[in-house]
Amino acid sequence: MAPPDAQGNANPIMSFLPLIIIVVIFYFFMIRPQAKRAKEQRKFRENLKKGDEVMTLGGIYGKVAEVEEKTVILEMVDKSKIRVDKSALSMPGQTPLQR
Numbered sequence: 001m002a003p004p005d006a007q008g009n010a011n012p013i014m015s016f017l018p019l020i021i022i023v024v025i026f027y028f029f030m031i032r033p034q035a036k037r038a039k040e041q042r043k044f045r046e047n048l049k050k051g052d053e054v055m056t057l058g059g060i061y062g063k064v065a066e067v068e069e070k071t072v073i074l075e076m077v078d079k080s081k082i083r084v085d086k087s088a089l090s091m092p093g094q095t096p097l098q099r
Contacts, residue, residue, distance in 0.1 A: 039092075060076075060082075062076050063075050
């Protein structure tokens, strides 16, 4: 009698189990939090209103003076105004790494 083949009797699911575990961990620690932050940012940009304090991705702080469909007019401390695309806005207090 020949000895049984150790690889032939292995369950195929058990061989893919480490890969499945890595994908699940990757989802919960990378993809899900990033999607949650993106959803919060989108909600923040949709709910902008006059008087909200915001920060651009370039680090410029300002107060919303006017909201348009795709852009926002920001008023700076010295009363100057600039037009900024909504996608370039971030919630104040967030560092670039937290985006």
